[in-house]
Amino acid sequence: MDTNSNRRAAAFRKTREAHQTEVAEDYVELIGDLIEEAGEARLTDIADNMGVSQATASKIVARLRREGLVQSRPYRAIFLTEQGEAMARDSRRRHQIVYEFLRALGIDEATANADSEGMEHHVSGRTLDALAALTRTLSKGDVASE
Template sequence: MAKKQQPKNQHERTRVDHATEIAEDYVEAIAEMIEEQGVCRVKDLAEHFAVSHVTVNRTVARLQRDGYATTEPYSPVELTTQGARLAKDSRRRHEIVLSFLIALGVSEETAATDSEGIEHHVSPETLAIMESFVAKVQG
């Protein structure tokens, strides 16, 4: 029996998606905290993600290195223009996936949990179809 052909870039795309997951989660959280509280501190992120301050500091350092965030010692974390754009795009994907799952009949609690992972791996094509489906269901 012939082995089923996998798309050439399937695994590569998954690796890239995994590499950007943390950055997307962090910039989305930073944007939400700034929106809700006016400021985002390392301690806020540590509490939000239930991780240590060291983990947050390392992640924020990577965000700075990659041009998504800025901060100084003992100062709030802020997003760069690039970081704000990534946060907006991530939030949009999240909202579409969440709405799609709820439209399918998934409970809000489960949809909220599931959308956290799916949002990072959904292709633009699939996302557009999800968005269209939700519009038809709600329309």
Template structure:
């Protein structure tokens, strides 16, 4: 559900609307799967969905979609800070965001904010990491 809410939120902010076909293409799923999930999201009051009409995020859905988007961005920022390559980064973010507790996500957010406020610490870490990798490759 979270992936769908994040994608709907993203599409509405990018294009002004979200269609079943857009969601299906973005998430690489069948339109029938999107329709089923939209019905569940509607039942749980995250979206207002009527077949052959638009998809509208409820206030609850908008809040959850925004939180999913922010969580995704924070995790991507964190992995970028650590020097993880972009092709690996997106796959890892998808895995992490669904298997980590809210408390751990909060701790990671604090760490990201700390590293942004103290770039010297991040520079020291990256230097340490590079030296460690050089030592292990010899």
């Protein structure tokens, strides 16, 4: 393969890897939010908030349990493991950085929230750092005053 092919292959591989973790990140972030808001995360609440059936939510929660991200027992609430809490924190942080960047660009709140929900999973740490730095600059008004 030539250099361009290698670069493309690496980019597509990175995107496929992001897609594999995307669902897990969204679910653990939601479970963390539900626990923070209500003290627990119930399967019905997870399904309602994700807009999926309880059967779909149950399958994903079972996957998260196998991956060591959540703990649950039949007919009981679902809780994050330490690993799940770490993933939820990281996902929430990435979401917030992308959201704040979009808002600093003047994107309305609803659009920034919707767009950041997908973008957060596909942005590298290096790009996130750059977005955060640029957001601070934009928020200070430095760019506008130049």
